[in-house]
Amino acid sequence: xxxxxxxxxxxxxxxxxxxxxxxxxxxxxxxxxxxxxxxxxxxxxxxxxxxxxxxxxxxxxxxxxxxxxxxxxxxxxxxxxxxxxxxxxxxxxxxxxxxxxxxxxxxxxxxxxxxxxxxxxxxxxxxxxxxxxxxxxxxxxxxxxxxxxxxxxxxxxxxxxxxxxxxxx
Amino acid sequence: xxxxxxxxxxxxxxxxxxxxxxxxxxxxxxxxxxxxxxxxxxxxxxxxxxxxxxxxxxxxxxxxxxxxxxxxxxxxxxxxxxxxxxxxxxxxxxxxxxxxxxxxxxxxxxxxxxxxxxxxxxxxxxxxxxxxxxxxxxxxxxxxxxxxxxxxxxxxxxxxxxxxxxxxxxxxxxxxxxxxxxxxxxxxxxxxxxxxxxxxxxxxxxxxxxxxxxxxxxxxxxxxxxxxxxxxxxxxxxxxxxxxxxxxxxxxxxxxxxxxxxxxxxxxxxxxxxxxxxxxx
Numbered sequence: 001x002x003x004x005x006x007x008x009x010x011x012x013x014x015x016x017x018x019x020x021x022x023x024x025x026x027x028x029x030x031x032x033x034x035x036x037x038x039x040x041x042x043x044x045x046x047x048x049x050x051x052x053x054x055x056x057x058x059x060x061x062x063x064x065x066x067x068x069x070x071x072x073x074x075x076x077x078x079x080x081x082x083x084x085x086x087x088x089x090x091x092x093x094x095x096x097x098x099x100x101x102x103x104x105x106x107x108x109x110x111x112x113x114x115x116x117x118x119x120x121x122x123x124x125x126x127x128x129x130x131x132x133x134x135x136x137x138x139x140x141x142x143x144x145x146x147x148x149x150x151x152x153x154x155x156x157x158x159x160x161x162x163x164x165x166x167x168x169x
Numbered sequence: 170x171x172x173x174x175x176x177x178x179x180x181x182x183x184x185x186x187x188x189x190x191x192x193x194x195x196x197x198x199x200x201x202x203x204x205x206x207x208x209x210x211x212x213x214x215x216x217x218x219x220x221x222x223x224x225x226x227x228x229x230x231x232x233x234x235x236x237x238x239x240x241x242x243x244x245x246x247x248x249x250x251x252x253x254x255x256x257x258x259x260x261x262x263x264x265x266x267x268x269x270x271x272x273x274x275x276x277x278x279x280x281x282x283x284x285x286x287x288x289x290x291x292x293x294x295x296x297x298x299x300x301x302x303x304x305x306x307x308x309x310x311x312x313x314x315x316x317x318x319x320x321x322x323x324x325x326x327x328x329x330x331x332x333x334x335x336x337x338x339x340x341x342x343x344x345x346x347x348x349x350x351x352x353x354x355x356x357x358x359x360x361x362x363x364x365x366x367x368x369x370x371x372x373x374x375x376x377x378x379x380x381x382x383x384x385x386x387x388x389x390x391x392x393x394x395x396x397x398x399x400x401x402x403x404x405x406x407x408x409x410x411x412x413x414x415x416x417x418x419x420x421x422x423x424x425x426x427x428x429x430x431x432x433x434x435x436x437x438x439x440x441x442x443x444x445x446x447x448x449x450x
Binding site: 072074078086092095096099104134136144151156 | 177179180182183184186187189190205206207208209210211213214215216217218219220221222223224225228229232261275276278279281323324327328329330337338361362363365366367368369370372373374377378380381437438440442443
């Protein structure tokens with residue numbers, strides 16, 4: 001019989017909790033999450049497995065996996081979890097760790113750069129300006145896009161929280 | 170007169186301005202005043218930005234919440250993503266004083282403070298609970314008789330433990346709101362299945378996102394629905410943009426646009442020309 005020794009790591013649990021992903025230790029591996037997961041039906045993402053790996057501090061394996069990014073954050077697992085584990089919050093915390101370690105998809109980086117440059121996740125363009133005008137709306141919406149002081153404020157917040165690091169080429 | 174700080178987000182004003190326009194007109198007809206939040210930004214998006222850097226997400230969301238707090242108004246959003254993000258940020262900041270203190274350290278650099286008092290509502294919840302079905306029925310000038318598919322999306326009702334709007338597995342609010350126009354909300358399989366676009370899935374794994382959308386479209390087609398009625402511009406974008414590749418052709422309307430039609434707005438005012446799946450009324 002092969003015996004593999006696995007240990008939980010209270011420090012890793014604290015690290016997850018600090019990123020909003022508390023209570024991962026409450027998971028008792030019933031599998032309701034995986035059975036309910038619409039992504040798991042279409043990909044190799046297995047929520048129960050990631051929760052177990054998180055309990056066992058398998059950080060490197062999780063944060064370098066594609067599966068971590070296959071959750072659509074639909075919350076079906078959270079609704080049905082009999083232990084009320086905030087599973088999506090745990091996934092989000094693990095993704096924060098992944099990004100901090102440099103694991104980010106180019107398409108996601110593009111979204112981050114859009115936010116950094118414009119204050120919105122999608123850019124404005126001439127076609128939209130024309131459509132807005134035709135509807136009797138201001139060509140540019142009354143957001144950071146039409147207020148340079150507000151845009152500068154937002155950028156200060158992004159810099160102060162080190163979001164610029166993610167956006168670097 | 171009810172009054173809200175109107176949070177626009179990204180997809181509605183920058184991809185489907187007809188949703189923004191319809192909301193402004195419909196809320197005015199229903200006696201709810203919407204005041205723009207000057208200088209607001211992206212919420213920021215819960216599935217991507219929050220997943221990249223939670224500290225950034227919370228601080229940038231707090232800036233939006235603080236702008237509304239200064240106006241002395243609760244926020245109303247027209248997007249499940251914005252609702253999810255701002256509601257959850259407000260919830261964290263109301264319950265965790267140490268997070269609020271950390272966020273205010275960041276906001277101090279731009280001379281702002283968030284006291285933690287802003288309430289955040291989804292427009293469909295405001296329509297259902299504050300305006301009410303009777304008042305909506307009274308404002309309908311052009312009763313409709315379409316059979317439609319109610320699409321709730323995910324972040325409108327879930328996580329239900331903090332949102333407490335409706336039963337997340339078997340909801341009825343949107344069906345009731347749709348039927349106030351005279352339309353029939355048709356039953357179908359897997360009604361609460363995600364559209365597929367959330368959590369950064371659309372951006373990084375578009376084919377997987379489309380697999381979700383395809384199942385939804387098959388179920389919607391089988392129900393006989395003539396329109397998909399959503400309450401989220403991101404679900405709206407996914408259904409509108411993915412159908413051509415998937416071989417479907419079911420027009421998509423945001424609830425505000427369905428209400429616009431039922432309240433006599435012209436097709437031009439509804440911004441339907443931005444839709445990829447042509448909307449024929």
